[in-house]
Amino acid sequence: MTATSETGTTFAPPTAPAVRMRDAALSYGSRTLWSGLDLDVAPGEFLAVLGPNGSGKTSLLKVLLGLQPLSAGTVEVAGGPARRGSDRIGYIPQQRALEATVTVRGSDLVGFGLDGHRWGLGFRNRRERRRRVAAALEAVEATAYARMPLGLLSGGEQQRLRVAQALVSDPSVLLCDEPLLSLDIAHQRKVSRLIANQARQTGAAVLFVTHEINPVLPLVDRVLYLVDGRFRIGTPDEVMNSATLSELYRTDIEVARVGGRLVVAGAEDQDHHVHEADDE
Numbered sequence: 001m002t003a004t005s006e007t008g009t010t011f012a013p014p015t016a017p018a019v020r021m022r023d024a025a026l027s028y029g030s031r032t033l034w035s036g037l038d039l040d041v042a043p044g045e046f047l048a049v050l051g052p053n054g055s056g057k058t059s060l061l062k063v064l065l066g067l068q069p070l071s072a073g074t075v076e077v078a079g080g081p082a083r084r085g086s087d088r089i090g091y092i093p094q095q096r097a098l099e100a101t102v103t104v105r106g107s108d109l110v111g112f113g114l115d116g117h118r119w120g121l122g123f124r125n126r127r128e129r130r131r132r133v134a135a136a137l138e139a140v141e142a143t144a145y146a147r148m149p150l151g152l153l154s155g156g157e158q159q160r161l162r163v164a165q166a167l168v169s170d171p172s173v174l175l176c177d178e179p180l181l182s183l184d185i186a187h188q189r190k191v192s193r194l195i196a197n198q199a200r201q202t203g204a205a206v207l208f209v210t211h212e213i214n215p216v217l218p219l220v221d222r223v224l225y226l227v228d229g230r231f232r233i234g235t236p237d238e239v240m241n242s243a244t245l246s247e248l249y250r251t252d253i254e255v256a257r258v259g260g261r262l263v264v265a266g267a268e269d270q271d272h273h274v275h276e277a278d279d280e
């Protein structure tokens with residue numbers, strides 16, 4: 001919503017952040033994954049979360065899902081404390097291939113995204129429920145196999161259904177844990193655009209954990225980069241540059257932009273999550 005002041009200038013009223021963390025820390029035993037984290041994610045913002053294996057990216061999402069308490073500091077999600085089962089949060093978990101024996105159908109899985117958090121109550125209007133599930137299936141191009149048992153679908157087909165499940169309830173906060181894994185390039189593009197459009201159109205704040213920023217680089221507003229308890233937050237240009245990554249990794253890293261893509265050299269031995277080249 002915008003308003004016009006007496007001087008004729010148009011301004012937007014300040015909006016409360018969809019995610020707000022203050023001086024947040026997470027430790028498992030004596031190991032601190034990150035500390036002193038101040039993070040605001042605005043409605044409609046697309047934040048990429050990057051970092052090497054074990055840097056605490058998934059753990060950050062677990063904190064926001066109310067599954068993992070902070071060791072210090074505060075967290076608010078969609079205007080309240082982080083809590084399990086919130087219907088304001090859409091979550092695309094890190095992919096695990098399902099057993100061939102799983103007989104739940106794709107359309108049921110997507111339907112759980114609407115009413116799975118209120119077991120037994122069901123969505124109040126069945127026709128509206130069907131319409132929304134059908135629209136979500138259509139958006140990820142999964143209509144053709146929506147009635148098949150999940151266990152018989154390919155990893156990529158299952159993943160598209162998880163995306164539809166996360167989007168179907170129009171969440172205020174969308175938490176995505178490596179959602180592009182096992183998708184072919186065409187579906188990587190479609191799914192990332194779908195998620196970015198959700199952010200722009202419904203004002204959902206997106207936290208997108210990824211080990212490869214290039215497929216989403218044009219969509220990303222800011223990056224949170226975690227390495228060994230250190231972190232940087234900023235625009236892709238502010239974070240994804242030689243000086244900042246060298247400081248974070250404590251070794252010489254070179255970052256170049258080539259044809260709109262980021263090419264990173266020097267971090268090959270660092271168990272890092274940025275690749276010199278990918279297969280796009």
Ligand SMILES: Nc1ncnc2c1ncn2[C@@H]1O[C@H](COP(=O)(O)OP(=O)(O)OP(=O)(O)O)[C@@H](O)[C@H]1O
Nearest residue numbers: 028029033051052053054055056057058059060211
């Ligand atoms: N409940 C737990 N208790 C103890 N240690 C844990 C727990 N959960 C995660 N860890 C450890 O915390 C570290 C961070 O894990 P996390 O899954 O958040 O990393 P990540 O950045 O998402 O890594 P990846 O890129 O490999 O998915 C790992 O070393 C993991 O073993």
